[in-house]
Amino acid sequence: MSDWLSPEEWTAVRLSLLVATTATIASLPIGIAIAFLLARGRFWGKSLLDALVHLPLIMPPVVTGYLLLIGFGRRGPIGQFLYDWFGIVLSFRWTGAALAAAVMGFPLMVRAIRLSIEAVDRKLEDAAGTLGASPLWVFLAVTLPLCLPGIVVGMILSFAKAMGEFGATITFVSNIPGETQTLPSAIYTFTQVPGGEAGAMRLTLISIAISVIALFASEAMARFVGRRIAIE
Amino acid sequence: MTPALDIAVEHRLGNFLLDARFTADGGLTALFGRSGSGKTSLVNVIGGLIRPTRGRVVVAGETLVNTDRGIFVPKHRRRIGYVFQEARLFPHLTVRQNLLFGRWFARHHGHDGTEIANVLELLGIGHLLERRPAGLSGGEKQRVAIGRALLARPRLLLMDEPLASLDEARKAEILPYIERLRDEMGLPIVYVSHSATEVARLATNLVILDQGAVKASGPTAEVMSRLDVAMLPGAPEASAVLDAEVTALDPVHHLATLSTQAGRLFVSRPGLRAGARLRVRILASDVLLSLKPLEGISALNVLHGTIVEIGMERGTDGAAIDLRIDCNGVMLVARLTTKSVAQLGLKPGSPIYAVIKSVSVDAP
Numbered sequence: 001m002s003d004w005l006s007p008e009e010w011t012a013v014r015l016s017l018l019v020a021t022t023a024t025i026a027s028l029p030i031g032i033a034i035a036f037l038l039a040r041g042r043f044w045g046k047s048l049l050d051a052l053v054h055l056p057l058i059m060p061p062v063v064t065g066y067l068l069l070i071g072f073g074r075r076g077p078i079g080q081f082l083y084d085w086f087g088i089v090l091s092f093r094w095t096g097a098a099l100a101a102a103v104m105g106f107p108l109m110v111r112a113i114r115l116s117i118e119a120v121d122r123k124l125e126d127a128a129g130t131l132g133a134s135p136l137w138v139f140l141a142v143t144l145p146l147c148l149p150g151i152v153v154g155m156i157l158s159f160a161k162a163m164g165e166f167g168a169t170i171t172f173v174s175n176i177p178g179e180t181q182t183l184p185s186a187i188y189t190f191t192q193v194p195g196g197e198a199g200a201m202r203l204t205l206i207s208i209a210i211s212v213i214a215l216f217a218s219e220a221m222a223r224f225v226g227r228r229i230a231i232e
Numbered sequence: 233m234t235p236a237l238d239i240a241v242e243h244r245l246g247n248f249l250l251d252a253r254f255t256a257d258g259g260l261t262a263l264f265g266r267s268g269s270g271k272t273s274l275v276n277v278i279g280g281l282i283r284p285t286r287g288r289v290v291v292a293g294e295t296l297v298n299t300d301r302g303i304f305v306p307k308h309r310r311r312i313g314y315v316f317q318e319a320r321l322f323p324h325l326t327v328r329q330n331l332l333f334g335r336w337f338a339r340h341h342g343h344d345g346t347e348i349a350n351v352l353e354l355l356g357i358g359h360l361l362e363r364r365p366a367g368l369s370g371g372e373k374q375r376v377a378i379g380r381a382l383l384a385r386p387r388l389l390l391m392d393e394p395l396a397s398l399d400e401a402r403k404a405e406i407l408p409y410i411e412r413l414r415d416e417m418g419l420p421i422v423y424v425s426h427s428a429t430e431v432a433r434l435a436t437n438l439v440i441l442d443q444g445a446v447k448a449s450g451p452t453a454e455v456m457s458r459l460d461v462a463m464l465p466g467a468p469e470a471s472a473v474l475d476a477e478v479t480a481l482d483p484v485h486h487l488a489t490l491s492t493q494a495g496r497l498f499v500s501r502p503g504l505r506a507g508a509r510l511r512v513r514i515l516a517s518d519v520l521l522s523l524k525p526l527e528g529i530s531a532l533n534v535l536h537g538t539i540v541e542i543g544m545e546r547g548t549d550g551a552a553i554d555l556r557i558d559c560n561g562v563m564l565v566a567r568l569t570t571k572s573v574a575q576l577g578l579k580p581g582s583p584i585y586a587v588i589k590s591v592s593v594d595a596p
Contacts, residue, residue, distance in 0.1 A: 123320055129307040130279055130314040131384045132337030137308075141333070145324045 005206075009199060011178050012186035013206055019094060019182055020162035023102035024155050027109060031154060035113035036139075056168075057107040065171025068100055072172070096173035097180045101162035108161055109154035116150020117143065149225045156218040163210060183207050234293040236420035237261070237388060241277050241287030241297070250274060250284075250444040259436030260414045260421040262452070264428070266466035270444040271424045275390045278422065279314045280307030292387050311341070313381030313389040317396050319373035321365035327376050328361040334384025341385045348383065354416070355379045355409055371402035375409060382417070389413075392424045403430075410434055428468030429592075432456060432513040440467060457563035459543035459554045462516070470516040470543075470554050470565040478508045487532075490591075494559035498532040499591050513592050516554050519566035520587040523576060533588040535559045539580055545570055557586055 005013070037043075038050055056064045072079040073091045082088040090096035120143050128138045144151075166184040173180040175189060187203045190196035240253035250270040263271045276282040278289055280296070283304055289297040291312065296305040313334075321330050331348070352358040355375045365373060374394055381389060391410075395403045411434065414421060425431050431438060432452065439449040440461055448461045453473040455461055462470035476490040476497065481504065488504045490497040490512065497512065504510075526534060537559035546552050553573050557564040564586050568578075578584070 123316070123318075124322060126281055126307075127314070127316060127320040128322070128333070130281075130310075130312065131334030131380065132308050132311070133333075134308050137337070142322060 005202060006199070008177055009186065009203060012181050012183055012203065015094060015097075015178070015181065016163055016183040017210075019097045019101055020159050022095075022098040023105060023162040024109075024159045026098065027102040027106055027158060028151075028155060031106060031109040031158070032113055032144075032151065035110045035117055035154075038110070039114045039117040053110050054107045056104050061104065061165070061167025062171050064103060065100060065168035068096075068103065068168065068172040072096065072099065090173075092173050092176060092180060094173075094179055097169050097182060098162075100168040100172045101165045102158070104165050104168050105158035105161035108157040112154035112157055113147065113150050116147035116153075119150075120146045149222055152218065152221050152225055156214060156221075160211065160214060163207070163214075235290075236292055237278065237422065238290040239274075239278060239288070241274075241284040241289065243273065243277060243282065243284040243287075245273065248444060250277075252441065252444065252446045253287075254439050254446050254449045256420060256422060256437060256439075258418065258420050260410075260423050260434050261437045261439060262431045262435035263422065263424045263439050263441055264426065264431050264468070265441035266426060269441040269466070271426075271441055272392055273444075274441070275314075275392050275422060275424055278388070279312050279390050280305065280310050281314075308337070311338070311385065311387050313384055313386030315374070315377050315381050315389065315391040315394045317393045319365070319370075319377035321368075321373055321376060321380070323365055325365075326361070327357070327363050327365070327368070330365065330376060331357075331361075331380050331383055334380055338383075338385040351379045351382050354412055369402070370398050371405045374398065374402075374406055378409070378413070382413075382419075386419065389419050389421045390424075391421060393426070394423075395425075395427075395430065407433065428456075428471075429513070431468070432471065432473050433511055440464065442466060453563065456513075457556060457565050459541055459556055459565070462554055462565075463544060463546060470556075470567070472514040472562065472564045474512050474514070474562060476510055476512050478504050478506050478510070481506050490593075492562070494537070494562040494564060495535045497588070497591055499593050501593050504593075510593060514564065514588055514590075515592070516565040516567035518589045518591075519564065520589065521555070521557075521566050521568060521572075521576070521578070522585045522587060523582075525585055526587060529587065531587045531589055533591065535564065535586045535588065537564060537584060537586060539578055539582045539584055541580060542573065542578065557584060559586065 034053060038046065069091065070076050074080065074083060074089065079090060082090065090099055125138050125142055128142045133141060164184060169180065169182060170185055175181050175185040183203055187200050190200035190203065235255040235257055237256040241250065243250040250273050252270065252274055263274060265271050273282060277284045284297060284299065286299045287297065288295065295303055296310055297303060322333065355378060357375050357379055360368065360372060360376065368376065395406060414434065423434060435452040437450065438452045438455040440447045440455065442464055447464050448455050448458060456468065456471050456473050459470060461467050474492040474494060476492045478488050479491045480489040486500050486502065487498050488501060490499060537557040539555055540558045541556040543554040546554065551570055552567055553570055555566050555568060555578065557566060566586060
């Protein structure tokens with residue numbers, strides 16, 4: 001494999017997987033929380049929150065990337081705060097690429113989880129309550145397992161989006177080999193230099209392979225989860 | 233003695249006002265009423281699924297709701313079991329996990345009669361443990377739901393029309409389990425129903441609800457034989473409910489002799505065992521009255537008694553009248569035409585012979 005791929009190309013593949021996995025896992029708890037709020041909450045500004053979550057889906061990715069740069073750059077208000085208090089730097093780092101990927105995939109994740117929470121039968125939650133389960137236990141033992149299929153779908157969508165994310169990433173963290181150069185950026189770089197067609201094709205094939213594997217994995221997982229939660 | 237349940241609540245739902253108060257002791261208290269009479273809202277108030285506008289709910293001496301004092305115990309701290317109309321089993325868990333769900337939260341409440349083996353045996357669900365709810369029949373689901381509620385060690389069990397979604401065969405399958413629950417567990421039960429047959433068979437005490445208000449409450453036999461209750465819209469037909477024991481079986485004529493406080497009754501019903509205790513219900517429309525002892529009639533069952541009350545004319549044409557007859561301390565009810573009552577000159581105090589055309593025996 002390493003004969004076939006140059007070390008730089010191999011790095012781009014590994015970096016893409018790292019960025020996509022980190023983005024998916026890190027955004028999952030927030031995604032579940034926001035989805036629960038949107039599905040069940042009744043509060044002022046709910047439609048505003050809904051719009052905000054969906055914003056990255058509607059805006060051009062470059063705009064999202066630019067806003068992230070303004071907000072999370074070293075001199076941006078949030079970026080400065082993170083650096084001063086926690087020593088975290090996001091701009092031009094792989095962590096920044098993960099943030100960009102997470103933000104871009106967030107609406108897809110929240111939407112899938114929200115729909116599955118809305119589909120959970122509230123009567124089952126009432127039944128759990130009469131059996132002595134506190135609201136937190138009801139959520140952990142009944143609501144969450146019942147919307148697991150939606151959570152799996154949300155994670156796959158978020159992961160797929162992260163693997164393909166280009167515009168926001170390149171705007172926010174640029175295209176630094178070994179640090180922020182993910183698969184799409186690497187393919188783009190190959191297409192910009194003479195004689196890069198072979199490299200672009202190799203990475204394209206890898207991209208396709210990863211997508212197909214992810215698709216099969218999600219199918220298998222959905223079937224497994226679905227079998228466990230055969231609806232009454 | 234503190235009652236098992238003491239409730240007085242007011243709750244407004246749109247145009248509907250629930251304004252009900254009653255107390256219940258041990259045994260099975262049935263809430264009877266038409267659909268929309270507020271039965272389910274009332275049990276939801278007891279179970280903590282509805283927060284009433286005003287009022288109090290006291291279970292076994294502990295105040296669970298008191299709006300004046302700002303007390304509202306959330307449902308998960310009430311220790312009140314709830315068996316819903318649809319079983320509401322958790323589809324992602326096995327039968328065993330469903331049964332143990334409430335058990336786990338009740339693990340600090342000490343030991344009592346609701347040991348797992350007992351409950352499995354009582355409900356006959358031991359062979360289902362590894363199955364999933366989706367693979368169970370309606371009757372099995374409902375039995376698992378009852379077991380799940382019992383294993384959470386409740387001090388009161390609510391059952392909201394647990395048989396309504398089942399066919400007759402499945403109902404017949406579950407009724408004996410509910411009787412055993414009532415007689416063997418010593419757990420007070422509040423049972424919602426709109427079936428007079430179910431109530432006559434199961435209830436120790438009966439509460440009649442109509443339009444959100446309690447119209448009558450008391451021991452089942454007394455309430456079911458009350459003539460004023462029978463006049464209420466949607467109320468069950470006036471009837472006698474008698475506790476009986478099978479004293480003899482006549483295999484030649486397939487007749488069982490039942491001994492009741494009112495006298496001997498003969499019923500032809502296969503499957504009865506000598507010595508079995510059961511309840512019989514005699515509808516007012518199945519009783520004829522005679523001033524003299526009758527001879528040469530086909531009906532086997534004749535009881536002697538005294539008229540104690542003559543009801544109001546009923547029906548749109550006022551053609552029928554219900555009468556209440558005291559047979560050795562037990563109330564029998566008869567429905568006659570207005571004309572017969574006048575011709576026989578019946579009045580309270582008249583001695584009378586009641587001819588019973590049919591006895592419905594609600595037993596396995």
